[in-house]
Amino acid sequence: MATLRGALVVGQSGGPTAVINNSLVGVIEQSLLEEQITAVYGSLRGIQGVLQDRLVDLGRESPQTLSGLRRTPGAALGTVRYKLQEEDYERVVEVMRAHGVRFFCYIGGNDSMDTAYRVDAVARRTGYELRCIGVPKTVDNDLAGTDHCPGYGSAARFVALAARDTGWDTESMGLSSPVKVIEIMGRNAGWLTAAAALARKETGDPPHLIYVPERPVDDATVVAEVGDVVAAREHCVVALSEGAVPDTGMGEVDAFGHQMKGGAAEHLERILSEQLGLKVRVDKPNYLQRSFSTCISEVDANEAYMVGQSAVRLAVDGKSGVMVTLVRVAQDPYQCETGTVPLEQIANAERLLPDVYLSEQGNDVTAAFLDYARPLIGPPPPPLARLARFAVPPLV
């Protein structure tokens, strides 16, 4: 095989993560090391940048910028939710050809892997040698073929700390507002919601109930389970996936024809306050979960960088049509290496929480899940403290 030389294009696609720019920097810095790579271009707003021939020269960015990007949320190249049409793909390859692009790294989730797969296929069909590598990212952790997804660890760290801290706040409020529902991203997969358990230290630590889409719950079960926890502990913290409640009454319209807003958390708020007569408080951190850079997991940031680097090395080594994966090679101490999986096995596939990670009742995670996820969130957060509360004998 003759050595292929040419430019590399990198793009970012789908919802950003707190560490998606680590993968970008990994691609850039590795590209600058490779003799076969003559230039490293960024495609603005995902594949749309190629389609519109809007590329930027990433090789000219300063080292300060690259190092700053490693703690910067959002997608530095801009992202997009545009689905390429059939006729777009030939245009994509035409633009690549015009710029002498021979290497294409696409950072994204399921849909983006589908795009990379199709670009690869069209290039092959038209006889243009273009090496296409997928770089995984998603806070949902739902990509198949990889131990976990870059982006998940940092979002999981945020969720774990958020559930812990809002839970301790709720505990201290007692029966004056005893129920807290924290709604967590995940319409189909409960990986991120499960992470709410990661900062527990002792029995009774929040969250007390975890509801995920893999085990949808009905109203009667929620009411009974929350009621039991409040009876036992005078408070209850629920970690709730967006998709854990099958029917939230969305789609109803009000008298003005406005769609009634409110998802899973508002639904629980309603049924619990109506049926248990308890004050229910809701936290919806939403996009903070995928962007809150103060909670970037070092492990996650380093792995995101590593999959970016690896994508470039794979492309230079002649691979195409694959996504970089993370392969756990040791658990204690935790260690991951990179691997590959064919893009066509990833595109549009979705990995859900396996049974072994969910308790029998379906309202909690297992020790196996904690072992799986704990290394991904980085160093354990400093422990909180509870008063021993040495009672003073009452006198009057």
Next chain:
Amino acid sequence: MATLRGALVVGQSGGPTAVINNSLVGVIEQSLLEEQITAVYGSLRGIQGVLQDRLVDLGRESPQTLSGLRRTPGAALGTVRYKLQEEDYERVVEVMRAHGVRFFCYIGGNDSMDTAYRVDAVARRTGYELRCIGVPKTVDNDLAGTDHCPGYGSAARFVALAARDTGWDTESMGLSSPVKVIEIMGRNAGWLTAAAALARKETGDPPHLIYVPERPVDDATVVAEVGDVVAAREHCVVALSEGAVPDTGMGEVDAFGHQMKGGAAEHLERILSEQLGLKVRVDKPNYLQRSFSTCISEVDANEAYMVGQSAVRLAVDGKSGVMVTLVRVAQDPYQCETGTVPLEQIANAERLLPDVYLSEQGNDVTAAFLDYARPLIGPPPPPLARLARFAVPPLV
């Protein structure tokens, strides 16, 4: 004046902050140093603990517990939203007397200062010498008589970082979902929402619009202002106080007689998507603002400790019926000392954002606000980075 000797009781009341336990530890550690203080008792669930004669001996807690409490959110003694009845006050003084309590430190907001004021008054009336000191806390920063309130700086740090990071995430999404509304605590006072501006570095950094209760906005203004920002920048980040929208349609009921949920953010989501045809995303971190311990401001934690210490010294020195205040004695470098203000001037008063901190249009803060608030959130967070985006000349 004869030296007064006896036990000290401390309680926590109202909504917790991320640093309310720093004040508790300040009270405990200072009490242990004072010869006049024979024991330091905690009242469980605010003043209710005294009323029910449920006290704990805080002098027996370990140094490890005390140091851990300094990073622990929630109120370690439990808190309460119970308003004492007239007949309760004499019982409170009776229990204090039975336990030989001569010093009372109450950590809380406006309502709690009212409680401390009344306990002081009843003790005086019944001729029992009891020195009552208020210790301020509130993320709302709305207590009169003090430069700022312990608890505000940490909540402000969280809000500043959240608005920045979710804003950068939004920017990178572009027109596919260009509007982000982050709803921030504050029904009457906009201090915390104003803090969303504290992590801005350059023109164009989020948030682009700040709406506070001191300048309530109508629908037409919001629609026009958000439309203008999106036209100029392809995205718009709005920091919105809970109380900035006078009429959110709350109180309407749906067909089933359920109250329609949704406050200020949902209202903006609805009018902006309907009238501008833009995708609007909402973040509601709610109770994370007052509990997220990863964002504790060192300045805030130290000041919270300091007001606790100071309360004890004041009580020992013969003061009663006052709240500890923070007095800014230098701006550069920032320095605060403690002072006092009579409790009756605080109880039920409320300090709003002054005009000088709000822009003429009322949708942003001024440099004067930034100068005021910036020192309170602790060291500046590490800066983010933007690509320079050196354009590659288009070819096809």
